[in-house]
Amino acid sequence: MHDTKVNLSEKDIPQSWYNVAADLPFELPPPINPGTGKPLAKDDLRAIFPLALIEQEMSGKRWIEIPNEVRDILKIWRPTPLKRALRLEKALKTRSRIYYKDESVSPTGSHKTNTAIAQAYYNKKEGIKRITTETGAGQWGCALSYACNVFNLGCRVYMVKVSFHQKPLRKSLMHIWGSEVIASPSEFTESGRQMLKQDPHCQGSLGMAISEAVEEAAKNKEANYALGSVLNHVLLHQTVIGLETKKQLKIMGEKRPDYLIACVGGGSNFGGFAFPFVKDRIKDSRIKIVAVEPSACPSLTKGVYAYDHGDTASLTPLLKMFTLGHTFMPPGIHAGGLRYHGCSPIVSALAAKGLIESKSYHQLEVFKAAVLFAKTEGMVPAPETAHAIKCAIDMATKDKKEKCVVFNFSGHGFLDLSAYDRFYSGELKNYAYPAHQIKKALKSLPKVFSPK
């Protein structure tokens, strides 16, 4: 019988994060200050981020040391195991080998805790008292709440109103870790009041919640803002995933993975998992790196590569990324973490250069794959993670060839069981590709930077 998993020891947790920007064979388009139209300066971000994170955001250094205080917390759940999905392989009758990196073992059940700890640490070190953030379904809000609790920081989470009422369980977790959770749009901020004036029954969106959290941080000296995905420093913190995976594949005797697969919302678990392999991919095009997204919110597969805002109220810098337009309102699919209009600038640049591929799947085929995985491997995946599983199954079985398929298990689905109930009761449906809404939202791209 084959080995089922590789557990590393604490000394195998990486000493440094890996900055892929140092190894890219092209220049990354800079973020733009929407006020001046010029590349963003470090000072432009000082009102909302600590200096250490701004420096990481713009760094060209290949390795950035992980502070001991951060590494000590990561030890609570890292290194995470790499597991071989032997029982799934058997059910699929495939000769391919399927592995998954299990990030669901963190205290909050997903990869997001990796960056939450680092971000809370640097804010604390620079004298910040309170962090503001947004959350959709609540995974990021939970991760940051846990991290703020660890470093004794206040935390205020603007939670998209519809999730605030429909998904109370993650709100309970945030309360346990001491956070204040506010339904967004709220009366607390100018942007919130503006949105409520336009529509008093507004159910909120991630873009709106970002506007509220950024506004509060910008107006308060002792408060900063934290983002759970998209930005370079967030993806940097997640590279512990790929660095460990590389070591573990070697121990398993795998010389060259054929497929490296992860789901993409803002791109953080994908980037963290895949960036340490990008140099290998540049040398050897047989390695395929695949980003998977929902057909209902298809930024990489159907969006345009252009400068756009990260939020609805147009407060954030302009990032060059694959986007559906910052006013795009994605349909209510259950993979809440994948309902974002844009995507990490580095992931977008890699896609534009053809160094990674992207695929999209509909909700029902994704849940079917999730259930097969749960029945064979025992683990119940988050709906987001299930997108990677669906793709891994497809790649492992698409022909008779024996392949090495590795995917990132970004989180578990224990707080998403109502979505599984709906799948079983037949209430879950596929959403058509929202072509009309995307076309409309793309008209809202900042004009100067729109593609010709």
Ligand SMILES: *Cc1c(COP(=O)(O)O)cnc(C)c1O
């Ligand atoms: C938030 C989340 C995602 C999507 O976010 P990325 O930044 O694209 O990784 C994926 N999986 C899980 C479990 C999540 O919580």
